[in-house]
Amino acid sequence: MNPYPDWLSPGDNAWQLVAATLVGLMSLPGIAVLYGGLVQKKWAVNTMLMAFTGFSLVLVVWVLWGFKMGFGEPLKLGPGILQAAVGKPRSIVGTENQHQAVIPLLDGLMPQFKFSETTLAYFQFVFAAITPLLFLGSVVGRINFRVWLIFVPLWSTLAYSVNAFLLWGGGWWAQSHTSISSAWTTGALDFSGGYVIHLAAGTSGFVAAAVIGPRLARDRDRAVPNNLPMAAVGAGILWLGWNGFNGGDPYFSGANASLAVINTNLATAVALLTWVILDIFASRQRKPTFLGGINGMITGLVAITPAAGFVNSFGAMIIGVVASILVWLSWNYLGRTRPFKKVDDTLGVVHTHGVAGLAGGLLVGVLADPHIILYMGNGADVSDVTAAGWLWGHHPAQILIQLGAAVTVIIWDAFITFTILRVLGRFMKLRAPDEVLELGDIGVHDEEAYPDETLVTGRQSEPAVERPAEPTALKHAEAVES
Amino acid sequence: MKLITAIIKPFTLDDVRHAVETAGVAGLTFTEGQGYGRQRGHTEVYRGAEYAVDFVPKARVEVVVNDEWVQRVVDAIVNAARTGKIGDGKVWVSPVESLIRIRTGERDHAAL
Numbered sequence: 327m328n329p330y331p332d333w334l335s336p337g338d339n340a341w342q343l344v345a346a347t348l349v350g351l352m353s354l355p356g357i358a359v360l361y362g363g364l365v366q367k368k369w370a371v372n373t374m375l376m377a378f379t380g381f382s383l384v385l386v387v388w389v390l391w392g393f394k395m396g397f398g399e400p401l402k403l404g405p406g407i408l409q410a411a412v413g414k415p416r417s418i419v420g421t422e423n424q425h426q427a428v429i430p431l432l433d434g435l436m437p438q439f440k441f442s443e444t445t446l447a448y449f450q451f452v453f454a455a456i457t458p459l460l461f462l463g464s465v466v467g468r469i470n471f472r473v474w475l476i477f478v479p480l481w482s483t484l485a486y487s488v489n490a491f492l493l494w495g496g497g498w499w500a501q502s503h504t505s506i507s508s509a510w511t512t513g514a515l516d517f518s519g520g521y522v523i524h525l526a527a528g529t530s531g532f533v534a535a536a537v538i539g540p541r542l543a544r545d546r547d548r549a550v551p552n553n554l555p556m557a558a559v560g561a562g563i564l565w566l567g568w569n570g571f572n573g574g575d576p577y578f579s580g581a582n583a584s585l586a587v588i589n590t591n592l593a594t595a596v597a598l599l600t601w602v603i604l605d606i607f608a609s610r611q612r613k614p615t616f617l618g619g620i621n622g623m624i625t626g627l628v629a630i631t632p633a634a635g636f637v638n639s640f641g642a643m644i645i646g647v648v649a650s651i652l653v654w655l656s657w658n659y660l661g662r663t664r665p666f667k668k669v670d671d672t673l674g675v676v677h678t679h680g681v682a683g684l685a686g687g688l689l690v691g692v693l694a695d696p697h698i699i700l701y702m703g704n705g706a707d708v709s710d711v712t713a714a715g716w717l718w719g720h721h722p723a724q725i726l727i728q729l730g731a732a733v734t735v736i737i738w739d740a741f742i743t744f745t746i747l748r749v750l751g752r753f754m755k756l757r758a759p760d761e762v763l764e765l766g767d768i769g770v771h772d773e774e775a776y777p778d779e780t781l782v783t784g785r786q787s788e789p790a791v792e793r794p795a796e797p798t799a800l801k802h803a804e805a806v807e808s
Numbered sequence: 809m810k811l812i813t814a815i816i817k818p819f820t821l822d823d824v825r826h827a828v829e830t831a832g833v834a835g836l837t838f839t840e841g842q843g844y845g846r847q848r849g850h851t852e853v854y855r856g857a858e859y860a861v862d863f864v865p866k867a868r869v870e871v872v873v874n875d876e877w878v879q880r881v882v883d884a885i886v887n888a889a890r891t892g893k894i895g896d897g898k899v900w901v902s903p904v905e906s907l908i909r910i911r912t913g914e915r916d917h918a919a920l
Contacts, residue, residue: 364855549857550854551854609853611851611858615856621855673855674855
């Protein structure tokens with residue numbers, strides 16, 4: 327007997343499953359406790375439950391139809407981009423997915439996968455799952471819980487699948503279009519989801535926040551976090567979990583995975599330090615803040631995501647500095663202007679994910695280093711798979727391609743988020759009623775994050791407990807007495 | 809009998825406890841509180857937004873003593889809690905009608 331088919335590499339399969347698990351940990355408990363700690367005390371439970379339910383909902387959607395919509399055979403909807411914008415919905419709950427993984431439109435453009443379709447599906451699922459969890463940060467503190475349960479599957483189906491297919495499933499933005507321009511030799515580059523995930527989350531979160539409406543005015547004025555150590559736990563899990571996020575995306579546990587991991591950590595460290603230094607010398611209070619450091623960390627992680635395996639480590643440091651400065655300015659200045667001031671993006675996802683993802687995606691067009699080898703050729707007729715940005719390729723075309731893909735993701739995700747919520751809004755209240763918002767977790771769930779046992783009087787409505795039968799001797803005695 | 813209530817800066821609690829003990833009183837009660845007086849609050853910054861916090865953490869110390877001990881204990885507390893800076897707190901004395909030690913049922917002076 328043999329546990330491995332010929333095409334399967336135990337090393338690649340093991341790394342891919344570990345990487346997937348690391349990315350999964352970024353959601354649960356990562357995002358759950360990061361966001362759970364950052365929101366007001368009265369919203370911690372609601373935030374955590376939305377994270378756990380969102381993760382669960384996406385997995386069900388993913389195996390029933392989502393995975394194939396992102397990575398399957400193209401659904402030909404019309405000419406041009408419509409020919410390769412989304413895959414045909416198919417379930418993967420049968421037995422066929424024990425076979426070697428293949429992304430149909432990328433077949434021949436990359437090495438054959440050395441693991442099964444199930445591995446690919448689970449690895450891609452954790453990315454699909456974290457995306458709605460990220461933009462949860464834009465709508466916490468007022469979204470109707472039931473709306474969340476319906477919105478997430480719809481968004482995952484209509485927005486995420488398209489993003490993923492266009493850039494990762496070999497769709498239109500992943501293709502070269504030399505018929506349009508001779509310089510368009512490479513598709514848009516998004517190593518691990520600067521666009522598919524972060525720009526998408528920033529855009530969708532912002533639009534959702536606008537459509538759903540703001541939190542209570544009192545909550546906006548007193549938006550203080552309830553547990554910074556818990557936020558630290560979540561942030562730390564995000565950082566190290568990102569080793570799987572970017573380290574898993576070459577799909578092989580080779581040298582490019584290693585480079586992606588160190589680039590990710592380097593850009594993140596630099597971005598965190600940049601934000602702290604900006605806080606010390608340029609913030610109003612001239613003081614370093616922990617949550618500023620966390621914002622810088624997330625900015626670095628997000629900005630290196632589209633670039634991790636395309637740039638050299640010097641490029642990674644540049645991305646860390648530039649993205650951190652841009653997002654710091656966006657957070658502290660752009661955030662105080664309309665429409666950013668008007669729209670209540672609770673945790674500022676549009677900055678740390680939207681702006682950072684966009685900045686990273688455009689910087690790939692500048693810094694992608696053609697000496698970084700993603701997949702090796704054979705030294706003869708098959709050349710190495712690499713990417714070249716403006717700085718190295720001496721042609722700015724890649725920046726325009728990156729911009730085009732970004733605009734596509736922004737327009738589509740904004741449109742679909744707006745449409746889903748407007749339709750749902752015809753049937754249900756998108757925002758919980760004010761009297762529920764005043765109570766927070768107790769109003770929505772009858773739970774609170776830090777209940778005090780000394781304030782509990784006792785159990786209400788005792789469940790029917792079987793009482794032990796009274797000793798017969800006693801019964802007898804009573805009978806005699808009466 | 810008198811109840812001495814002192815609102816003090818939390819970091820002086822240990823000195824106050826020591827001073828009360830040295831003055832000869834075995835026992836006091838401490839609770840955490842939030843208050844404001846002439847001492848202004850402070851600002852906290854979360855995620856780039858400034859929030860005013862008007863209340864500052866305070867320690868509330870309560871001691872019940874015989875009338876003739878009042879001055880001694882009050883002086884001890886005041887000396888121990890004084891830093892000379894604004895926000896040192898206040899001490900006040902109020903009459904106590906009766907007192908019972910729960911364990912034994914002893915009353916008034918015997919219960920002190």
